[in-house]
Amino acid sequence: MNLNERLNALRAEREAADPFAPTVPRIPTEPVSPESPENASPAVESAERAVDDVQQPLFKAPATPKAPQARPVGSVDPLAAVKEKAAEELFGRIGSRLNDPAMTEEQLHVLARAELAEIVAGEQLALSTAERNRLIDDIGADVLGYGPLEPLLADPSVSEIMVNRFDRLYVERNGRLQETPHRFTGEPQLRRVIERIVARVGRRIDESSPLVDARLDDGSRVNAIIPPLAVDGASLTIRKFAGTPYTVNDLIGFGSLTREVATVLDAAVRAKLNILVSGGTGTGKTTLLNVLSAFIPGDERIITIEDAVELQLQQEHVVRLESRPPNIEGRGEITIRDLVRNSLRMRPDRIVVGEVRGAESLDMLQAMNTGHEGSISTLHANSPRDAISRMETLVLMAGMELPLRAIREQISSAIDIIVQISRHKDGVRRITSVTEVHGMEGEVITLQDAFSFDYSAGYDEDGRLKGRIEATGVRPRFAERIADHGISLPMSLFQVVPREMLGEIR
Numbered sequence: 001m002n003l004n005e006r007l008n009a010l011r012a013e014r015e016a017a018d019p020f021a022p023t024v025p026r027i028p029t030e031p032v033s034p035e036s037p038e039n040a041s042p043a044v045e046s047a048e049r050a051v052d053d054v055q056q057p058l059f060k061a062p063a064t065p066k067a068p069q070a071r072p073v074g075s076v077d078p079l080a081a082v083k084e085k086a087a088e089e090l091f092g093r094i095g096s097r098l099n100d101p102a103m104t105e106e107q108l109h110v111l112a113r114a115e116l117a118e119i120v121a122g123e124q125l126a127l128s129t130a131e132r133n134r135l136i137d138d139i140g141a142d143v144l145g146y147g148p149l150e151p152l153l154a155d156p157s158v159s160e161i162m163v164n165r166f167d168r169l170y171v172e173r174n175g176r177l178q179e180t181p182h183r184f185t186g187e188p189q190l191r192r193v194i195e196r197i198v199a200r201v202g203r204r205i206d207e208s209s210p211l212v213d214a215r216l217d218d219g220s221r222v223n224a225i226i227p228p229l230a231v232d233g234a235s236l237t238i239r240k241f242a243g244t245p246y247t248v249n250d251l252i253g254f255g256s257l258t259r260e261v262a263t264v265l266d267a268a269v270r271a272k273l274n275i276l277v278s279g280g281t282g283t284g285k286t287t288l289l290n291v292l293s294a295f296i297p298g299d300e301r302i303i304t305i306e307d308a309v310e311l312q313l314q315q316e317h318v319v320r321l322e323s324r325p326p327n328i329e330g331r332g333e334i335t336i337r338d339l340v341r342n343s344l345r346m347r348p349d350r351i352v353v354g355e356v357r358g359a360e361s362l363d364m365l366q367a368m369n370t371g372h373e374g375s376i377s378t379l380h381a382n383s384p385r386d387a388i389s390r391m392e393t394l395v396l397m398a399g400m401e402l403p404l405r406a407i408r409e410q411i412s413s414a415i416d417i418i419v420q421i422s423r424h425k426d427g428v429r430r431i432t433s434v435t436e437v438h439g440m441e442g443e444v445i446t447l448q449d450a451f452s453f454d455y456s457a458g459y460d461e462d463g464r465l466k467g468r469i470e471a472t473g474v475r476p477r478f479a480e481r482i483a484d485h486g487i488s489l490p491m492s493l494f495q496v497v498p499r500e501m502l503g504e505i506r
Contacts (some may be wrong), residue, residue: 166183431469
């Protein structure tokens, strides 16, 4: 095989293996007379250099969601410098119009793509039309979208995205953490993405305000923190929300709860019992709150109060309120407590607080005790007893200097049910107890489990927890209140199921 034939064969092999390989012109396969290396003609030397070019590709195609292994962890995008330069030039051309309220997103994308086409053409890169369009799309995603986060946000198997720094991206899939091959080109690109996210919800992030809670258009929760607080560089955490909210049947299918527990919680919500969802970070409290809120009848007026809007209620008569941080002068802050107080003047049938974490807990307890029944909220705690203790601490933060017994009496009379949810080693979030708040005995709030999780079954060969939440055999007092609302609950729901029958139920 002569040199020309060898070149064309290598080119064909390269194109088959990598469709993004740079185009090398074919050389006519005419006989070439043998010559010694020192007497090689310029044409032969040029052909040999072309062979070397084929063997050393200019760049690899960037990783896609379907094949993230295309770029190994720790590797560097060969076109990173070109993308960064093009992005900087695009910012120089249209930077002032990125947040122009007069332009729609579609108009902004059309303008940016036209400018990018000129910028890429000016680079005179040896790229095919398809490769050039791919490069323009990548740069457009960096400037107008979320850069390397785009494929992760589009991946339905990813539930959480964690950016430790620009070159360290992790995701959670099926409750397990894993590093991804996706990378930001550098700290400036990561900072641009963060600023774009927070600007869309009217928030800001800079050295004077270096941390922020925000949300994406689909409701996904975003937390960002930058230097000087983040020592190794900006950090970003995104907790994704499902495009379609989970239903109670979804949670039953996931193993998060049983149909018996779902039936009792459905009745409790419709009977206007006050419910507190307790759990640690990332245990699915907001998801469960969404499901419980779906049990609220459609003819009731619902007021939701959150730090960043996350709840996805499907009823029509819903008013959503969101707190506001202070502006750059330190003024204009609207807290959750302010919104809870204001909601009492809005004629609510239900008040749903995304999470109580401060002095607003006192106002919520007072609302529950003064005719606003059926309220639902979440709280960070590791057990129902811890939830009571944390609620006492939060009420003390209100600065009212109430005696501890008075606080406990408020809690015991306001809250009817505590639903505890946990994330187990197998990555599944499960309700581990449904606990009734009985009242006061002396100085102590008494609790009684109606359902509790049985851990005795252990784990199967795949590492999945085999236990389930079961009735304790105690009929709760709230069953009578549910019956007073004309809702019947079979007594069998609260009876202990013999262990030999669990296999049939499972």
